[in-house]
Amino acid sequence: MSIKNIRLEVMQFLEKNVDSFVDQFLIPVEKIWQPSDLLPNSEQESFLDEVKELREIAKDLPYDFWVVLVGDTITEEALPTYESWLMDVEGIDNVERNGWSKWVRQWTSEENRHGDLLNKYLYLSGRVNMREVEMTTQHLIADGFDIGTGRDPYKNFVYTSFQELATYISHNRVSQIAKKYGDAKLSKICKLIAGDEMRHHHAYSEFVSQIFKVDPSEMMLSFQYMMKQKIVMPALFLRESGEKIGTAFEEFSNSAQKIGVYTAADYVDILQKLVEKWEIDKIVNLTDEAEKARDYLMKLPARMAKISERLILPEETKIFKWVKPALVR
Numbered sequence: 001m002s003i004k005n006i007r008l009e010v011m012q013f014l015e016k017n018v019d020s021f022v023d024q025f026l027i028p029v030e031k032i033w034q035p036s037d038l039l040p041n042s043e044q045e046s047f048l049d050e051v052k053e054l055r056e057i058a059k060d061l062p063y064d065f066w067v068v069l070v071g072d073t074i075t076e077e078a079l080p081t082y083e084s085w086l087m088d089v090e091g092i093d094n095v096e097r098n099g100w101s102k103w104v105r106q107w108t109s110e111e112n113r114h115g116d117l118l119n120k121y122l123y124l125s126g127r128v129n130m131r132e133v134e135m136t137t138q139h140l141i142a143d144g145f146d147i148g149t150g151r152d153p154y155k156n157f158v159y160t161s162f163q164e165l166a167t168y169i170s171h172n173r174v175s176q177i178a179k180k181y182g183d184a185k186l187s188k189i190c191k192l193i194a195g196d197e198m199r200h201h202h203a204y205s206e207f208v209s210q211i212f213k214v215d216p217s218e219m220m221l222s223f224q225y226m227m228k229q230k231i232v233m234p235a236l237f238l239r240e241s242g243e244k245i246g247t248a249f250e251e252f253s254n255s256a257q258k259i260g261v262y263t264a265a266d267y268v269d270i271l272q273k274l275v276e277k278w279e280i281d282k283i284v285n286l287t288d289e290a291e292k293a294r295d296y297l298m299k300l301p302a303r304m305a306k307i308s309e310r311l312i313l314p315e316e317t318k319i320f321k322w323v324k325p326a327l328v329r
Contacts, residue, residue, distance in 0.1 A: 175190035
């Protein structure tokens with residue numbers, strides 16, 4: 001049997017548990033928070049006063065913070081790309097509406113709220129050039145992305161396990177910084193989004209745990225493959241209006257590193273957490289090739305930690321079209 005057919009068989013084997021995954025890791029629409037719960041209510045007479053207060057508090061937040069918040073918002077708003085990618089993964093069938101496609105649709109519906117909420121906050125804050133933000137979002141969706149997983153469910157689930165934890169870290173750190181500057185509303189917004197991301201991380205990492213039980217060698221090799229090629233962020237192709245694909249991502253990442261929202265050390269820490277979560281040191285019945293992959297993965301966090309310590313950030317901060325310093329200070 002081919003590797004592709006084995007993966008499909010494993011996905012079909014796990015599919016019978018999808019309903020329990022939905023119940024365990026997702027929240028019904030009627031019970032989960034909605035963006036309007038966290039923003040000034042436009043139906044109320046107090047709306048304009050609340051917006052004025054929001055704008056006044058937002059003035060104290062620094063330039064790099066706004067760059068990161070805009071980048072996070074655009075990443076969340078590019079959700080159509082992520083859903084369409086996952087719907088094409090082996091074993092996920094949206095035409096027949098199988099269990100896995102049900103998961104992807106419901107996961108998407110939760111994630112979609114994040115971009116809605118952050119976009120509305122940015123609009124009300126008056127701190128950013130919304131037209132430039134909107135053009136970057138449209139570019140990112142139009143350009144698509146390539147996370148290096150192909151249609152392989154094993155590789156895709158390694159990616160989502162890693163990426164959901166990375167977005168948890170990013171949103172949670174933004175929440176902490178907002179709180180430090182006295183923006184309790186934005187702090188709560190980002191903390192709630194971070195909570196969603198952590199739940200989704202637990203879900204995707206559980207999928208990988210289940211695959212390790214039934215196809216350990218191929219799952220180990222897929223984990224190694226993804227870490228060798230490195231986990232790229234979904235906004236890798238980020239660009240501003242009039243620019244080439246990917247020209248904005250590195251500068252956005254530099255801003256995130258400078259204010260400690262998401263750093264090279266965090267990347268290493270996530271890898272270590274996944275190695276421990278999946279207990280790869282205890283997995284048995286591996287092929288010789290998979291044993292070598294395990295050895296590589298066990299040593300990788302320490303190797304990457306040394307590299308991350310040597311990272312030097314540029315002193316100058318790029319001036320983005322999204323956020324002009326004059327709009328912030």
